[in-house]
Amino acid sequence: MRAGAIAAFVAAEITLVAAANVAHAEPQVTTRVSARRVEVGEPFSVNLSALVPPGEPMPSDPRLAPPRGATIQGGPSVGTSMVSINGHTRLGIDASWQLVSNAPGRVKIPAPSVLWSGKRFSGQAVEVEIVPSTGRSRRSHNPFLMPGGPGLFGGLFGGHDPFDDDDDDDEPQAAQDEKLELKTAPDPYVFVHARADKKEAVVGEQVTVSFYVYQRVNVEMAPARDASMTDFIRMSMITTPGFEPPFRAKAGGRTYLARLIDRVALFPVRAGDLHIGPMTIKFSGQRVGRLVERSSEDIVVRVTEPPRANRPPGYVLGDVGRFSLSATVEPRKLTQGGSIAVTVQVKGNGNFPQTLNVPARTGVEWLDPEKRESIGPQGGIIAGYRSFGYVVRIQEPGEVDLGKIDLPYWDPASKRYDVASVTLGKVDVAPSAAPDPSASPSASPSAAPASPKGDADPFATLPSPRVTLGAFAAPSPPLFDGASLYVAIAAPPLAYGLLAAAAAGARRLRSRRAAGASSPSRLANVALDEADVARGQGDTKALSAAVERAVHHAIKAATDLESRGILLADLARELEDAGVPEDLAARTRSLLDEASALRFDPGATAASLSEFATRGRALVRELLALSGGARG
Structure with a gap:
């Protein structure tokens, strides 16, 4: 009975371990589209975001089925992302596709999906209205943060330079924001700028930091590498970073287009000069080059403790x-x-x-x-x-x-x-109910005086003293004690280790068998056996082909050269470079020449075939001897 209980315990423990290994939080999958209404021939983008908690496997293999009424021009472009909202961080991937439709109507985009933990998880299907073309310059609707898009701001102005005053396109122009004006510009084309609402704070006081991209040319942007913010608690201030409207801003006397990339609320956790760290982004474009890094300023916030004077009792630093x-x-x-x-x-x-x-x-x-x-x-x-x-x-x-x-x-x-x-x-x-005096020895005349009202007698529920001697009855031993306890604890890991070792040994044995079955030495010997059969049947073509195969396999075994891909005129030199003796290399090339000629020789005699097969076997043995794979 005890052995059965131990076995049941071990089985339950293994089941719990197996169940724990498959418990995962499912990914959060969302779908976005760059525009709900586009013109015929105007590109638009579909974005899929798949986020999981830190420590979980990353989603992979994003897919989008071709929709009816539109074609996929590019994608998926995949990048990693990290989102932190209310202190909860999620990691994952962003995938984007560029589509175009050539006929007016409504196009239903199927829900894109990702692969995670062996299962596919889908986002949401979206619908885009396609209207007839007005003849305007085509705009790119790639979202700002989509990896691999056609440009950061390019396309917001019909594909023209957004700073060209002669542009008569009727697209809306970005508003001017004087608060974003900078005295100097770190780069004439594109740069990243960080600004904080304050440079001095107390421990626990909110410091709001905004990150902007300033740009004068069309560029593509890779996913941003966030600032470290090591000594701060971070909370996101915007739910869709990178999708804020752009503004025109002056920097170093030039007009840039500035867009808010991210805005975070930081709460310092200690006093000192704390570094927020730079945000780094890689840009690609005709003017700036490919994957050129631009980093924002490393803002330093001077953090102090609130004054000790008049500090109330119980105050916790950071509140x-x-x-x-x-x-x-x-x-x-x-x-x-x-x-x-x-x-x-x-x-x-x-x-x-x-x-x-x-x-x-x-x-x-x-x-x-x-x-x-x-x-x-x-x-x-x-x-x-x-x-x-x-x-x-x-x-x-x-x-x-x-x-x-x-x-x-x-x-x-x-x-x-x-x-x-x-x-x-x-x-x-x-008060709790007092115990019944009649059920306790305290009711006897010799009992102690009753406890005061409201105080329960702690000894009232104890049994009465024994008045006669009796035989000692040993208590039954516990189910798990001594050796049985150690067996129950050690059995699951030992069983798992034995199973893992057996599985690994079986895999190694199968791989060795597979490697031996397909080794060049074995294939060369098999081809020689086929040559003997063809010689006995007088089949000239089969004999020459078998000898030729045997020679090629022997060359592979001896030198690791793929001789079938080498011109016959260059074979001897390649063999010598691989360490084959000059005489053997020349005879190898000569034998392959004979094999090619013999295949189309209708007048070959049985004696010539036998002599050719004998020389072929001897040559193959010499080659295999170089690799140690010769067979008698």
Whole structure:
């Protein structure tokens, strides 16, 4: 019985390990199209984004079925991407295809898909309206961040230079933004610029950093390599980086087209001169060359601690912003030893606290909270709420005051400390039921005096003392003890190791057998056997072909040369270069010449065929002897 239980335990353990190996979070797959309405002959792009949590396998093999009514002109162009929203980071790939339609109507683009963990996951099907051509210059609708697109901004202005004042195209022109003006331009064609809303902050204060691409020529852009931001907590401020509208901006006296690539909210985690790090992007274009790197400035933020003067008790470094507290307590009535649910919500903006200081009191136990949150960008700041759900056990009867929760924080707007508070109120705790005195020896006249009201007797439930001696009854041994416990623990890894070793040995054996069956030495000997059969049958063509095959296989075994691809006139020289003796190389070339001539010689006699086969076998043996593969 114990052996059966051990076997069941081992099987359950192996099942749990196998189930854990296949538990993955499915990828998040989305589809975008560069334009919902395009003209006949005007290119447009379809983009597929597939994101998975860090540590999961990366999606691969993006596919798009050709849609009816449109043709795929290029793609997929694939690049990697990383998205971080509300502190949750996902990694994956972006794939894009360029399509064009030559007839008006509605084109339904099938849902593109990716391969992940052996299964295909699809995005969403999209529909594009194709209207008759107006005769304008064709525009490229590739999204800004799509890898391998035709240009960063090229096509927004009909394929012309967006800075040409003589362009009479009726496309909308980008607005001028004086706030993006720069005194100098690091590059006359394209560069990356970073700007922060502040260069000094306290630990936990939001610093908003924006990354722009300034451009004067059409270029293609590879996926950006983000700034390191090592000493900051990072939260994205825009949900679709790279799809913001462009603006005209002056830099070094020249007009550029500037587009916001990314905007992030950074919360410093320590004091000091902290480096944000440069964002690096590779550009390709006629003016700039291929895959030329451009990097933004490495912004340094001077971070200090909030002042120690007037710092309230309980302040945690990094709690910076403007917050308020609210709380719910359910139920308000319970029995001694029971539990209540206390939910405290922190609402506001800034760097939300990770923990709260709960009131400490004898008889009241606060368990670790369950956190929920909805935090994101709102009007240029990080705002929302974070809730802490506590289970509170109360061991003290009567009316229990839970106290209040305080959240001290630094308000960077008013440059002072403040404290958000919420009062939890009181709960009514009824005493637990007292034990029945008749069920306990304490009811006897010699029993100890009754405990005061409200205090349970800790010995009331113990059995009465034994008054007679009895035989000792040994307890049954535990199921897993001693050697059986070690067997149960060691069996799964040992079984897995044995199975893995057996599988590896079988694979090596199969590979050796396959390699031996297809080795040039063996194939040469097989061809010699076929030559003997052809000689016995008097088949001149089969004999010459078999000897020729044997010689080529022997050359492969001896020199690793593919002699069938070498001109016969050059064969002797190639063999000598590969280490074959000059005499043997010459006889090899001569024998192959004879084989070619013998194949078309109708007057060959049996004696000449036998002599040719004998010389062929001897030559093959000499060649195989160079490789150690000769057979008697």
